[in-house]
Amino acid sequence: MNATTATYVPQYRTTTEFLVVHCSATRPTQDIGVREVTQWHRQRGFDTVGYHYVIRRNGEVETGRPETAIGAHVKGHNAQSVGICLVGGINAAGKPESNFTQAQFEALKELLDQLQTRYPNARILGHRDLSPDKNGDGKITPNEFIKACPSFDISTWLRTQ
Numbered sequence: 001m002n003a004t005t006a007t008y009v010p011q012y013r014t015t016t017e018f019l020v021v022h023c024s025a026t027r028p029t030q031d032i033g034v035r036e037v038t039q040w041h042r043q044r045g046f047d048t049v050g051y052h053y054v055i056r057r058n059g060e061v062e063t064g065r066p067e068t069a070i071g072a073h074v075k076g077h078n079a080q081s082v083g084i085c086l087v088g089g090i091n092a093a094g095k096p097e098s099n100f101t102q103a104q105f106e107a108l109k110e111l112l113d114q115l116q117t118r119y120p121n122a123r124i125l126g127h128r129d130l131s132p133d134k135n136g137d138g139k140i141t142p143n144e145f146i147k148a149c150p151s152f153d154i155s156t157w158l159r160t161q
């Protein structure tokens with residue numbers, strides 16, 4: 001084996017409790033996809049891309065890790081979740097912004113519908129909703145968000161679907 005080639009050996013999940021939506025924290029002008037995210041994640045020391053799916057600006061869904069493998073996208077919950085990344089999520093000034101395209105939201109809805117048929121008990125959450133509940137009131141409020149990802153409120157969006 002070539003020692004300079006990164007090898008990725010999947011480990012498989014036994015439970016799927018969460019479908020976690022992320023953003024790539026890139027500007028809307030950056031037309032990137034799974035290839036670029038894989039490079040960034042390898043630079044951070046991951047074996048490969050941390051997400052299972054990446055949704056490009058044009059709504060194209062690209063496959064990252066095998067869906068049944070443990071991902072690397074949400075601290076403490078990777079062994080129980082599927083990770084989906086929407087490309088975009090920050091504005092020109094680098095601040096969190098829900099600037100995803102209609103095509104991306106449509107693709108996200110379709111993908112989540114498919115995933116829910118395979119994992120009927122899984123809850124759909126945004127990355128920030130899995131921040132620690134610091135004051136223990138059972139709700140994850142904005143002051144507790146460890147990051148803004150995915151830059152919008154998933155539960156509000158789901159209610160309008």
Ligand SMILES: [Zn+2]
Pocket residue numbers: 021022023073127149150
């Ligand atoms: Zn995230």
